[in-house]
Amino acid sequence: MFDYIFFDLDGTLTDPALGITNSFIHALKYFGIEIPSYEKLCSFIGPPLPETFKTQFGFSEEKASEGVKKYREYFAEKGLLENSVYPGIPELLAELKNKGKKLVVATSKPEEYSVRIIEHFGLSKYFENICGSKMDETRSKKDEVIAYAIERNNISDKSKILMVGDRKHDILGAKKVGIKSCGVLFGYGSLEELNAAGADFIAENVSQLTNICVF
The missing domain is CATH 1.10.150.240 (Putative phosphatase; domain 2)
Known part of the structure; x- marks a missing residue:
């Protein structure tokens, strides 16, 4: 899907x-x-x-x-x-990539910092590219980052994209751009926050997220 x-x-x-x-x-x-x-x-x-x-x-x-x-x-x-990768994330990324999924980081964190973090933890090999905000805080709204990621990856069919995130900003940004979203409960947003924002899917853990992403 x-x-x-x-x-x-x-x-x-x-x-x-x-x-x-x-x-x-x-x-x-x-x-x-x-x-x-x-x-x-x-x-x-x-x-x-x-x-x-x-x-x-x-x-x-x-x-x-x-x-x-x-x-x-x-x-x-x-x-x-001062950061750590969530347990199961490297395995999730490896499985999705092996199944032919194209993986992209879309974050409101400055792209310069995001690249350093992803590279530090050895995750860059899984991603097509890393899309973030600019250091002057432009392109920091989530819908702007998502739109930038779509353009950068030359995606014409938005129905083929799933946005995964832990806060309402991820869900609302996805809705504004017109793509599906999945809220995760192992981050910093609550079930109530993600449901209120209108998440299309909810994953309580990495295992559930895997099933949703490969659907």
């Missing part, structure tokens, strides 16, 4: 919690803001950074840009690799 599988990165292929939370802590300390709980910090995994700084901390556009710069001071040096 699906020839192309688009994967989100954070909360879908890898667990980036340590690096992302430490990067937020670094930025918030700079602004003198009280550090939220670890659980609250983890809820920031997924959405574009400027959106989080504006909606969660009331930052202006200009201050949000400064917040992103401070976040990246830590992330680029340390946080990038």
Whole structure:
């Protein structure tokens, strides 16, 4: 049914919690803001950074840009690799590739960082390409990233694409572009969040995700 599988990165292929939370802590300390709980910090995994700084901390556009710069001071040096691949993901990717599926990373994380992460964990051999946002935070909305991935891979039939991700942004982005989506529950989104966004499929674990992707 699906020839192309688009994967989100954070909360879908890898667990980036340590690096992302430490990067937020670094930025918030700079602004003198009280550090939220670890659980609250983890809820920031997924959405574009400027959106989080504006909606969660009331930052202006200009201050949000400064917040992103401070976040990246830590992330680029340390946080990038304070990360781990979810168990079963390498095996999933190998099986899908062996079955002839074309795999693509479609993430709101900057493409430069995403390439480094995928290469560090030895996963680049499974992907046609890695599509992310630009360092200036343009092309950071999920529908923009998905549209970019479709164009970059010269896909004419969108019915052959499945977007896999753990947050509502992945599902809503897929719907806006007109492709099917699968929400995963081993990341940072809840069943309620993914259902409310309108996910076409839900996978509780990597095994279920495998069955959906090879369908």
